Structures are given as structure tokens and as C-alpha cells.
Amino acid sequence: MSRPSEGRSPVASIVSSVWSLIAVPLLAVLMALVVGAVVIVLSSVLVLKNPFDPTLPLTAYSALALGAFGSYDSVVSTLVLTTPLLLAGLGVGIGFRAGLFNIGAQGQFLMGAVGSVAVAVWFAHTPAVIAIIAALLGGMIAGAAWGFVPGLLKATSGAHEVVTTIMMNYIALAVLAWIVIGPLRQPGSVSPATPSVGVAALPIVLDRSGHIGIFIAFLAVPIAWFLLFRTTRGFEIRAVGANPDAARYAGVKPRRLIVLTMSIAGMLAGLAGATTILGVTHQMNTTFSTSVGFDSITVALLGRSNPIGVMVAALLFGAMRAGAGPMQINAGIPVELVDFIQALILLFLIANVALRRLLRLRGVSGAEQTGFETITRSYGGETTG
Amino acid sequence: MTSGFPATADAARAPVPKLEMRGITKRYPGVTANDHIDLDLQPGEIHALLGENGAGKTTLMNILYGLAVPDEGQILIDGTPVRIAGPSDAIARGIEMVHQHFMLIPVLSVAENVVLGAETMANPIFLDLREASRRIRKLAGKFGFELDPDAKVQSLSVGQQQRVEILKMLYRDAQILVLDEPTAVLTPSETEEIFVLLRNLAKDGRSIIFISHKLQEVLEIADRITVIRRGRVIGERIPAKTNAKELAELMVGRAVLLTIDRGQSHPTDVRLKVEGLRVRDDRGGEVVRGVDLEIRGGEILGIAGVAGNGQDELVEALVGLRKVASGRVSLAGRDVTGASPRTINEANVGYVPGDRQRFGLILPFPLTDNLVLTSYYKPPFAHGLIRDEGAILAAARDRIREYDVRTPSPLVPAQTLSGGNQQKLIVAREFVGDTTLLVLDQPTRGLDVGSIEFIHKRIIEKRNVGAAVLLVSAELDEVMELSDRIAVMYRGKLVAFLDGRTADKYQVGLLMATGEGGSGVADATGSAS
């Protein structure tokens, strides 16, 4: 949340608020790249016993950058990979806002994927527009259902959502396997697979792989922002997260809101799954694997649960995912380095706040820290009141 | 060690004071909490530190106890300069402190709390809680009270918890005892017991710093009184040579009216009627045990009582935050038993919660959001699901101006405000508009005199325009000053209703302490006269 300061010229205040918003993240990214470079050089010398090559990191990073932004293709590929991270990240972020630590985006994503396939198969003979809308809705509903259950359990029995969502992730895997092997199996498939989504496949509108799901995801950002900051429901969500007791006094029904928020979070993760199936793979098989659900937690943390921040974080992660393959292909650096760099970014981001605080640099305000505090409360705190 | 009361201040200035604090200065951003404070403490002396809330007493004691680091100044014990970098240093030098907010761990037992940090060990690894319990029982017995060492602290009453705190000091055999507002939550009789205890300890040669803002108490217990105001030492007095009025002037800095003019009340229709109300606390114990009362428009009913007698639960039940076990609550004739906070709020009930940071405010949220906390969902602040930021901001600016909330902007988080301004923020929200009933729980707790005066004035104003006011306060003086009628709450019941203008403070105190007292107790049905 930016905090308009009164009494300065609007341009100056916009520039300074934008700068104070991006300076730290930018520095964090750069420092992470530097440490990543050190790891690349050291590991190549120590483990592979290669001669010392100070340009190796540059080779790697340029391959990474080219893979993510080097051409129209690669930009589209970045956007395609950003899409599910963004949608699921928004869901996790909204959960954080309400003080809920939803580790279940993974399961909600998978159920969204299955749900959209199921509906797509059912709507195979309808016009494409109807089939697409129905399949997307199917994914959203399935994901929402998977978020609803932990929400309901928390609201009724107080069962900790950290536990229940972890468990729901694994149960989703089993349900997915059962559906693909059982009721939804395409006859004749040697390895169990569902039929293709057929007419429900999302139209490709950008280059070779840019499906319209990209636009849905980016459209979700202002919607989520509006929901959180411009509607009464969003106010209630944030209030419950920041102070459940005061929220209760304000007339919010925390239990109902927990269920609602978990459902919204699940719906967004489910939509992420739906766009992935309908836009990318077009079919679900039992070997479908993904790490979107877990990555989206990092995205939400990095974006501090603010839809705009989440968008930036998702783009960053999407770009890194898009560039990772080319980095391995062209520079021989294992793709896992990207995970490490992502962790470093997060590390420097929070350590940076500390360094600034220690050095008494400006730009650390009370508001800046509270974005994080709400997240921790979501773990230990009581939300049902 | 020789002991005895120093008869005069001169006698107290023995060659080597037990404790000496010289030129203690502590600055926080924007405020100097302690400004070159000098303080000395003789062996066997009870030295009162008198000052308003926020005068810097607690900061000074935190410095003594190592919880805060002074910017300047020196501390000497038995004439030797010492460095106190943390509580462990303080404890090692025989300093112990009872903090204003209890430093007890609710989920641990009494024995565990008492021994924590000075554990009685069976061997180098394991505790000997049995031996500790034995010693606790013995200590408690010596000073004439009983405590189950195995009971969990969370199951104790506030008064019992205070005893645990004092036990902690005794268990460590402290030589310098600091008590920060120890009587705030005690009944007069409990206070008297504590005073006896403190005198015994002083006789025993222990030195005691007694922090308070209650003039009478200080006059009663102290051998010497140091008054501080705005971080500075204003004066030092001997109780025999001063009086309450002088102390009050020293403390506040101007001649104060000890009572405010509340004017006459003109009761109208019955606004709140409570019949046979029973409420349970968080642990399931019934703490409100059959309360009947009535409040009319245009009158203030003050509930006096020692903290922990069910007042908080009663208030929470009235505003819908706590389930009603049985009984009936009606607002202006309408049954609202078990209604939600929102329903009650919509019936024009204002509520100032006892714990403002818990129920009253969402600290990370801007003032604007906090000002519409109970009305964010309805016009003009929202149309359907959509908030109207413009209307919210405009209303916030108005109320901030009207209620004199000191803030750089209505968009800063509430947590950046001082306590007094936070409370004004709540008042600005809850006092607005056409109020049927105001429920005020400790409305001035922890505030400076200016804020207290401001809020008291507003309460009277609301009454004068016809609102019914339910005032719950642990400050008996506050109840006495403001109330048209006074009810005394004891162990979950309203044991007496008195006329606010004629009530005798000592009679009320007795009722608070024992649930029964003197003659002249009015009818206990609670109906307005």
C-alpha cells in the first residue's frame, strides 16, 4: 500500500513513492544475481574442476535474459508461464490478507485443472465460447471447493489451515489420478489420459503459445485490487487479517469470511489450473506435474500480498522460468539455479529492510512493515476469534 | 542491617543511600521521557514516585531495571556505580520489579512463574518444583495469604495474580523493590493488605520504590515522595509536610479542579434494560451471575468494581461480542439478547472498549478506515459492495478536526498515534450521531490529564443531549465524578445501586471489596429512581 503524503508536488511525490516502492526490490534482485554468479563460478571450479571462468555467469544470465525477453516468442513464453503463477499468487495473497496461510494452492490448482477438463469434455459439442466459459468456471468451482473445505474446517472446528491445506494437496493428487484413470479416461489411451479439451481450448492470440488466459490473469490483478481495497468485502477480509477481534466488533462474521476467503483463494488457484490445461496442455494425464502451487506462495510473499506486487513478482518468476531452459541449453547451468536465485531475491528483500533499518536509511515506514506482519499473524494467530 | 523509619527527609539522607540515580536522561524520537532525573533511596525506605501517566515514571524504572538504556546518567548501588544492561544485571544486584502490566505467563503454573529465572533445582538440569511449591506456600503463609502453587496463572483472579507478582520478588529475596502502580487493580482492602506487607518489608531493611498517581495512597504509604512531571523532578516532599492539593498541583502543573461539574441529569425513557443476565468467560466459568439493570436516556450509570469481577464480560455481552448464557437484554424496548455486534451498533449504541488495541482499532489501518469501522458498509461510505473513498476521507477529516485527533494525515496508520489520540479516535467514531446508549469500558485508562478531561467533557455532553451512558471503570474516582447513579459489581453481581451525588467513597470501596457494606444501600433492582 502506498501512502500518499500530503503537501508535496504530485509529480515529486509519485516519483519518490514509486522509487521507494521499487528501490529495495531492484537492489535485492541485483544482489541475488551477484551471489548467484559467485555460486556459478565456484561450483564450476570446485565441482566440475573447470578452469576459472569469470564470464560464465554472464553467459548464463544473458542466456536467461534472452530466454525470457530476447524475442517476441520468449516474451510470450514468459507471459504464458506468468499466468498461472499470477492467478494462484493472487489467491494466496488474498488469503494472507485475511490472516490465512493457504499452502493448498497446489491442490486447488490441480483440482481446477481436473474440473476444467471434466466440464470441457461435457461441453464438447457446444460452441467454443460457451465451452470455454463453462470450462473456466468449472475449474474455478473445483478450485473453490478445494479451498472451501479447509475454510469450513477452520471455521467450524478450528482445524489449522496449514495442516488441512497440506493434506488437501495430497488428496487432490489421489482424486486427480482416480478421475483420470477412472471416470474421465479416454478409451484407448495406453497411459491413462483424459480426452482433449477440444473446443474449450483457449484461443491462441499472441504468437505461437500466447493463449487468452494471459489476459484473464492480468485482468484479475485490478479486480483483486479493487476487491481488496475498494469493496466492503475486501475491507472485511483485510480487517479480519489485521485484527480479528476488532473485525468482529465491526460486524464482520470471521467464520463466514474465512470460508469465503479460502474459497476465493481456491477459485483463483483453480482458474490458474484451468488456464494451464485449457491453454497449454489441452489434456490431463496422470503424469501431469507442476510446482505452480508452491511457487505461488513465494510469489505472494514477494509481492507482499498486494495484487500489484504479486503481478510484478509473478512476472519475475515467469521470466526466470522461461529463461531457465535456455540457460541450461545454452550455458549448461542447471535450471535449479533459478530457484536458488529466487530464494536469494526474497532473502535480500527482507535483509535489505533490516540493513536499511540498521543504517537508519529512509524509506522504511510503519506501513511498509505491516505488509509482512499480517502474514506472520496468519500462522500463529487465531482468526476465528 | 539497622532498620527503621527515617523520621524526616533529612534523616533519610544517610551517608550511603541504597540506590542513587543521577542525571538519568532518556530521549525517544520527539520526546524526552526522562530529563536529568535524580533519585535516591535509603535502606528501609518507602519512596513514592508520583506523577501522571506519561510523566516518565515507568521509563525511569525500566532504566533502573535494565529494560531501557539511558542516554545519560549514572546508577549507584551502595555508593558504587553500576552498569545495568539487562534485567539479569538488575536482579543480580537485588533489584526486583512488579510491572504495571503483569509479567506472568498465563499457561504456566504459579510455581513455574515464581521460580522462572531463579529456578530451584533438584540437580543441574531438572527443576525441583516440589521444593519450590513448599517454599511458596511458606512465603505466602508468612504474609497471610493462600495460593495454590500448582494452579495455572490464567485461572487466577487479578488480585491473586498480583500476589504472584509480589511472591516473585519475595522468592528472590530482593533488597530493592520497585512496584509500578501495584494497586491499580486491587480493592481498598487488598490495597491495605499490600501496604501492611510493604511496611513489613521496609522494616526488614528492604528499600521500596512505590510508583503511583494516586495521591491518597502515596500520602498513606510513603516515607518520602518525589514528584515528576514531563520527565523532570518537580519536587520532593515528606507526607507529614504536604497535602493532596499541593501534590496534585506539583503533579499536574497547575491548580486542578479535582472534580468536574457534571450538572444535573434529566432521565428520560428506559434505553437499556438487562434482566437476569448471565455470561461465561473464555474458560467457561460463569462470571456474570444474574445482573439486572436499567439505564434511562440522559443519565450516566457508573459501574464500580475491582477489575476482574465480570465487568468486561458484562460489557462484551451488552455489545454483542460475547454470548449470553441466559437472561434478557433489551434496547429501547426491543429484545436484543444474543444479537450480533452489528445489530446492536445499528441500534445506535456506541462502545468504547477497555482494550482499545484489541477491539477498538485496527492498528495497521489508516485513521480513515478506523473511523468507519462500524459503518463502512452503509451509505454514504459504501454503495452496495463498493466503498466511497471520497466520502470516507471527508468524514474522517471532519471527525479528526472535531475531536482534536493529532495526526499529520488521516491516512497514516492508527498505530502511529499516541495512546490518547488513539482513544480520541475511538471516541470520534463511537460518539458521533444520534446515540441511544454509550457503553464505555475504562474510557480513560492510561491517558494523560488533558485527554481525560476532553473525554470526560464529551461524556457529559452526550448525556446532556439525551444519551444513556454505561460507564465501567476501575478508577473509582472516575466513577464517582461522572456517574448520576453508581452500581457496584462484585463477583458477577451488581450488589448495590447508589446515588452518584451522595455516595460515600469509602462505602463504595467497602462494597467493591466485600460485596456488602454499610447501611443505606439502595434497592438492588437497578431501576432508575
Add this chain to the structure above:
Amino acid sequence: MVLANLPRVAAISLVAVAIAACGPSSSGTATSKWKIALMSATGTLLDHNFSQYSWEGAKKGAADIGAKDPATVVPKDSTDYDKDIQTFVDAGYNLIVTVAFDEGTATTKAAKKNPNVTFIGVDQSPICVDEQGNADSTFACKGDASKLLPNYSSLWFEEDQPGYLVGMVAASISKTGVVAGVGGINVIPPVVRYLQGFELGAKSINPNIKVETSYVTTSDFTKAFNDPVAGKVLGAQLISQTHADVLFQVAGKTGNGVLDAACAANVFAIGVDVDQYLSYPNADPCIVTSAEKHLSNAVEAAIKSVNAGTQKPGDSLFNAANNGIGISPFHGKDNLISADLQAKLAAALKGMKDGSLKTCPAKCGQA
């Protein structure tokens, strides 16, 4: 102060990255017109197994034809397949090897889209396309892939044959009359074929033998092949609860845990895909043999024939007849193998070669 310099250091490195990004990319010195690339199975290239031996085959093949060492990529998850293949194509690779059953669809799509690039798929048969040569998700498989996609060949193996052979070994060395096969997951046809062959082979030696077939999971794909601890625990339970004294693993790295369990319980183990006596020395004390598919050879041969222009498109079957499968040496445990068994193994192999011995049930590859 270090921190004060950080922005500058970071800025310099950013500029450096930008410069490097604009620089010319390194070009190969190899003489061959082939630029070879390999996409491994999800998550890992060097699994001491399937992906690794395909890679080694590809390396040998590249050396044989004078091409540069193959570039590799490890997809992070299954949504990466299309993208990673495309990256290779965009980077100018024209001979792409993809290694896993579930990469078949992505490879088919890429082959259709990029007719000038040659694809070799490992374990992706049958290639299923519609009349236009598009990947057929309805599995009607009306099109003839070998004609419609002349640039794509899938190497596949009759895993049931080596499974059958090790099944025979298992049955003859078992003392308890119970042998067990552990599969990673029951939805991968090659895995299922191995185990189906194993059962038939065991029964051919001893019709009364009990063959316990278990799968580590039926839903969690990463656990199926990537969780040796789960494999070990399942193996231990099989041994103790069913008294199986020969364990055959078809579960990748999870299966290595099965081998460990066998060793820990002093019973025999049989490896899979490659000679695991060599690839997984931990289990040498108890590995009797392994059911091999000659992956490395098959990939190497395919690359050579692509280079020579003789590689046939479509499904390219490897079995006993073309020495594509086999059974590993016994590495000092020959004393367990009776002359009688030796003879039976030879006979079975002969039967497989001439097609007279059936090693897979009707629903071959489906659990």
C-alpha cells in the same frame, strides 16, 4: 562501507549482463550438420537410469557422427515440454531426443510443426496421430505416423521380454516360493509391461509361485520414481509380510530403495533398465541381475542411422530379435544359476527372437 557500494556493484553487473546478452553466441567447431539436443525426463537427467543412459547413447552417437556433445535440458514439470522443445528448435538444434513416455504428445506436436527437425523419442510408442499427423488425443490413432511424420521415430522396447527373463531367474532362485515386483506407478505402460513379463516368466518356471505385484503409488508421480525412502519401506514390508525373497524393481530412483531393502533383508534383488550392478553399486551384494533395455545402444544407433539417412520413421521396436533387450551378467552370482536355468533362459530368448514365445498378456501395458 560495503552497503554503500552495493548499488554500484549491482549496476555494473547489470551492465555487464546487458553487454554479454548482446554479444555473439558461441558457435560450434564440429563438422557435422547435426546439432543434437536431449530433453530428459521431468526433474532429473542423471538418474543413473533411464534418462542418463539415453543421454550417454546420444553422446556416443554424437561422437560417432562428428557432432558436438548434445545440449540437454531438464524440464521442471510437464507443462515445460512444449516450451523446452521449442527452445531447442529456436536455437537451431535439428536432432532432438526426448526421453520419457509422457513427452510423446509434445514431441509429436513439435514434429508436426517443425518438419525440418528430426526427433527421436524414447519410449513414446505407439505414436498416435490423426489423419493430418496431429497428436491424437482421442487415441483413435487413424493416421500412419511413419508416413505423416517422417521426421519422428520412437524407440520402444518390449519390456515384457527382459521382464520375462528375470522373472524366470527370480522363480528359480526363490526359496520361499514368493517373488515380488515393485512398480513406481501403474499408469506407465513400460512399467506395467516389465511386471507383466516378470509374472509370466516366473510362472513359466514354477506355475505355483506367488508373484506379488505392488506399485509405490497410484497417484503421486514424483513419489513413484523419486522417493527411495518410500521404495525401501515398501520393499521391506513386502519382504516381511509376503515372505518374498526376490524383489524386482521397476521404479527408477524409488526402486533403488527397493534394492536397498532387499540387501538389508538379505534377499535377492533384480535391477531394471540398465545393469544396476554397475549403475547402483550400493546394492551389489544382493543384485542378481537386471532386466535391461539397451537404451544407450538404441539411441546411439538411431543417431547414426539418422545421420546416414536410414532411420525409419514411426515406431521403432527394440526387442530380443534385434538385441534391443537383454539380461545383465550375474557378476559373481553365477553359482545361483543352474545349468538347467541357463538352458531355459537361452530357449526363452530364442523363442522371443522367433516370435514363438509370448511374454505379455492381452492387455499389455495396462495394469
Add this chain to the structure above:
Amino acid sequence: MDALLHALNGIPVLGLVFQFVEYFITSLPFTAHVAVQLAVPICLAALCGVMCERSGVVNIGLEGIMLTCAFTGWFAGAVVTGVLGPGTPTPIFGFTVPLLLALVAAILAGMLLSLLHAWLSISVRADQIISGAIINIAAIGLTGYMNTLLSTQTLAATSNFSALRIPAAVAGFPVVGWLINALFGQGPIGIATVLIVIIFQILLFRSRWGLRTRSVGEHPRAAETVGIDVIRLRYRNVVMSGALAALGGAYLSMEATNAFQAGMTQGRGFIGLAAMIVGRWTPVGAFGAALLFASSQAISQSISVSPPPGDLGTLLSHVPTQFFDALPYLITIVVLAGLIGRSIAPAADGRPYQRESAS
């Protein structure tokens, strides 16, 4: 579905229950042993969590610490073996010099990583969830990266800790034999886990350290006012707890197997987190929760390995196999929601402690 209904209609429910009980008892000797093996890494992770969170520091980085230590132990073992040679394993537990050095390395790695977490959450006062997430992602990234690089090298093979072999006479002893076998027919880390649980439980509730740990987790300011150095105690506990998760990681790559695989923790750290909560932040509770989870996994596995005979077997054969995969997770949810309900974290869990008060 029809078949299932038919089967259900045809069979008296009570008979099924008896059959299940019978099956449960007969398979107990096998499942119990397996369950303990499955529970050990989960339990160690949970114990790490208990120690951290009892001191007021939330730690969701359990998975990452385990993974890093699994890698470090395996890698250090390979390096030391390469230098010193494999060494001769002792007859009991199979100790070798490289293996013990590797274990030390794994534990050091765990403590080092915990030190990072401690620094971030105690000194920097960063969000502890984020700090834990950093550890998880960094661990997945760095170990995966190193593993991929390393697998082009030929590393010396190391041995692993071996399980104690309970003599058949003892293991077969009526009534308790299976229990002895289950608990002590394990490797050194497995056996140590059981002992650690007991010792940890006693220390936490009976020792000075335990009392102080609980106090800083509940009300750090109160602890500080009686002279306890909150910061130091939290540091010490978080760093020590790293050793517990390290043992869990070492169990995976040095006792259960002797090799590292990328991502081999397979979510056990997260299950450990759940076990800690279900076990209400006590060591014995965490062990019980881990065991509950592991037992349901073992029974599911037992049903697939050796299905019960009779009607029960017929019935179970109609249940989709995926159901058994999901069963342990379902049981955990049911236990938490149905029996345990709200478990309350230590009051100061996740709240950074700031020494000097602001007013």
C-alpha cells in the same frame, strides 16, 4: 459402483469390523515396523518445529533444512570416503569413520541453516514465514543444482547406517515382541529418535531450560524481566533445533538409503509441520501424530501388498486404489478437525521480540 453397493448390502457390517480388527492385529508386526521407519523423518522435522516454536520462532523451513542436510551428509560422506577410504563398518549400526564425519557435517549444515533462520527472524525481525520459505526454496534450488552438477562426477560410494537386528526369538516374543522390533529394529537415527522424543519431552516440562524455553515462547517480556536473555535463548534453541531436522535429513540419505536424490524429502518437512500442530507443540504429541500418519500409510501399504482375505478383501478390492494413497491425509484431517480441533500455538509464536520498549 453397483458392485460396491452389492458387496455392502450382502455383508453384515459388524463382520467387516471384526475382519478388519483381525487383519489389523495380524499385520501389526509388519506395519508397526514400517510405520516407525516412515515416522522417523517426519517426527524429527516436527521436533525441530516444536523446539523452534516453543521458543517463539515459527519455522516452516523444515523441509529445506532436511533436504540440505540429506544432501550435505551424502556429499560429505562421498568426499571423506574419497579421501580416507570407505572404512570398516562396525557390526552394530554399521558406523564408519566417513559416515560419522558425514553425520557431523549434516548436523553442522542444519545448524548453520537454522542460524540463518535465527538471524533473519530474531535479529532482523523479518517475517518468519518468509524466512522459512527462503530456506525451502534455496534448499531445493541449491541441492538440485549441486546434484545435477555432481552427477557428472563419479563419487565414492559410501555405506549407510544399518538397522539393529532384533533376534527372532525376541521379535517373536508374544504380545511385546513386535513392539520391541518396531522401536528398536531400526538404525541409530531411528532409535535415537525415540530416545530424543522422551528426553525432549522431559526436558521441556521438567528442566530449567524447558521452563525458560516455554516462557520465551509465551511471553518473552515476562521472561526478560526475570533476567532471561530472550534473544540468546531463542538463538540457541533455533540453532539446536537445526540439528534435529538435520538428523531427519541424514536419516533419508544416510540411514534409510545411502544416496541423495533431488527433492528426496518429498514433503516430509511439511507433514512434520502438520504433525507438530496436530501434536499440539509437544514432543510426544508430535511423535504420536507422525506415528498416526505413518501407521495409516503403513496400513494402506499393507492392504495393497497383502490384501486381507474374505469379505473384507472383496470389499477393499472394489475401493479405488487412490483412496489408499489419500487415506493417511484424510485420517490426519479427520483427527485434527474431529478430535483435536483448535490447537493453540505458543502465544508469542512468530512475533519477533524487540528488547527496548518504545515508550
